[in-house]
Amino acid sequence: MSPHKEPVTVCCAQVVSRWNEPGKNLRRAARCAKTAAEHGARLIVFPEQYATGWDPSAASYAEPPGGPVQSAYAAIAGEAGITVAGSARITGDAGLMNACVVYGPDGRLLTSYAKMHLFSPAGEQMVYTPGDSLGCFSVGDVRFGLAVCYDLRFGDLFRAYARAGVHCVCLPAAWPCERLHHWRLLLAARALENQYYVAGTGTIGTTPVARYCGGSAVAGPDGDERAAAGDGERLLFADVDPAEVERVRASFPVTGDRRDDLYCTL
Incomplete structure (x- = not known):
């Protein structure tokens, strides 16, 4: 029998991102993190490029590793005593990346993940370089993975996280209103097919790029919604229970029937 593992409360911060106003947005993020911690959350996830607003065609606010937006998230985590998942436009040897960064309650970097699937319908691939590796971290007994927005449409990435042993994938996003139905379907599908949690954090409001209607939700390992924000x-708060992941997989062991030896040859 596996040793007992404690659930972790996750907070999805569905808040308006003020276009190109990182100072105001990050001050709001600090207040959200403090409130989330006071309500028992140990992890808070902000929408994709929350500090500046998502813009697939702009390299403005690009910064090196450890730059000002990243440093602000680190400070927010340390001050609130909560793990924080934010995002920034980070430059490096490979180019400019749309990256999610995670800081622990001591303000130290736990992991980073660069968006692997760039949104070509809006030309994101013309400005950004895709990532090529997973981003995993732990909070207590719960192992988390990271994906960003458009990544949700690519099931192989989520299967890779299942193989990596995560209990929950956190997904910051800027998903437009007109495709919100896809978002809800895919959150549930990714959770159900991998029998783990998926926590999607969407932004709201209108920017020069699109109109956003939130839709933040947490799907459980059985595919059912555990919480939804409207x-x-x-x-939005929800518990991620690693014991439930184990129970669901034991009661319906679908993974054992996969044909990974065959799929790549078809």
């Missing part, structure tokens, strides 16, 4: 500003 279309207004909200801090």
Whole structure:
């Protein structure tokens, strides 16, 4: 029998991102993190490029590793005593990346993940370089993975996280209103097919790029929604229970019937 593992409360911060106003957005993030911690959350996840607003065609606010937006998230984590998942436009040897960064309650970097699937319908691949590796971290007994927005449409990435042993994939996003139905379907599908949690954090409001309607939700390992935020500003809370992941997989062991030896040859 596996040793007992404690659940972790996750907060999805569905809040308006003020276009090109990182100072205001990050001050709001600090207040959200403090509130989330006071309500028992140990991890808070902000929407994709929350500090500046998502812009697939702009390299503005690009910064090196450890730059000002990243440093602000680190400070927020340390001050609130909570793990924080934020994002920044990070430059490096490979180019400019749309990256998610995670800081522990001591303000130290736990992991980073660069968006692997760039949104070509909006030309994101013309400005950014895709990532090529997973991003995993732990909070207590729970192992988390990271994906970003458009990544949700690519099931192989989520299967890779299942092989890596995560209990939950956190997904910061800027998913537009007109495709919100896809978002909800895919959150549930990724959770169900991998029998783990998926926590999607969407932004809201209108920018020069699109109109956003939130839709933040947490799907459990059985594919059912555990929490959903609707279309207004909200801090959405849900528990991620690693024991439930184990129970669901034991009661319906679908993974054992996969034909990974065959799929790549078809």
